Amino acid sequence: MTGTPRLEPLPADRWDDTVTDALRPLLSPARMNPHDAGNVLATLVHHPDLTRAYLTFNAHLLVTSTLPARVREVALLRAVHVRRCDYLWDHHGPIAERAGMTPAEIDAVRTDGLDDAAERAVIRAVDELSEANTLTDETWSALRGYFDEPQILDLIFTVGCYQLLGSAVNALRIQPEAH
Structure with missing residues (x-):
């Protein structure tokens, strides 16, 4: 920032x-x-x-989301990438690794280059929520093929939460911690 x-x-x-x-x-x-x-x-x-x-x-x-930790991190990383919030991207990289993502997979979130079909549907959902504030029927159907209703609700709210936080971090110009 x-x-x-x-x-x-x-x-x-x-x-x-x-x-x-x-x-x-x-x-x-x-x-x-x-x-x-x-x-x-x-x-x-x-x-x-x-x-x-x-x-x-x-x-x-x-902590208590119904989403698997890896899916949560894919969603929130894509949300903060779309918001161009490097602070949160850098903060969640290690968390994503602990959730089972490799550094290459974390980088692939930026380009929608993940191999897993469910994770690609998550990225599409983040992009649609960011661009149109809704989901297309196609994306909704894809999500329903992988996730139950509580998981989809947690996904939508994870995206919104991290879009909000990314906007706040950027607007406040919060700086990375000095190490």
Whole structure:
């Protein structure tokens, strides 16, 4: 992300119980600090109520979703690729690897070059949701061939959640963490 951040991560001296409570839906107590929370969450906690609500939703998508972890990562990687959010792409690469994707498969998400037919249907769904805010009957039928109703709902909401987050990260110009 180029440009000066529009909102800096909340400084450590402003972290209080309200801030850590906002992070509780997604982070373990050990990660509830400005360094371990990362720049996205450390920035979002400027609005603790919004952060808590968003993370409750996001935690479902990341932890208890009905989608297999690999499918979830294909969907969200494509969503952040479409949103041109390098921060989230870079953050989710290692998560996608832990979900069983190879580096070549992760790169193939950008070009719709995956071999698996279900994953190609997921990429098509992300693209249609991004371009038209709906799914064609053909894509809906393809998804129904691979996923049940709860999984399709989790897919649609995963795409929307990460499109939203990618837009927020870009609009706020959140910078990668310094290592």
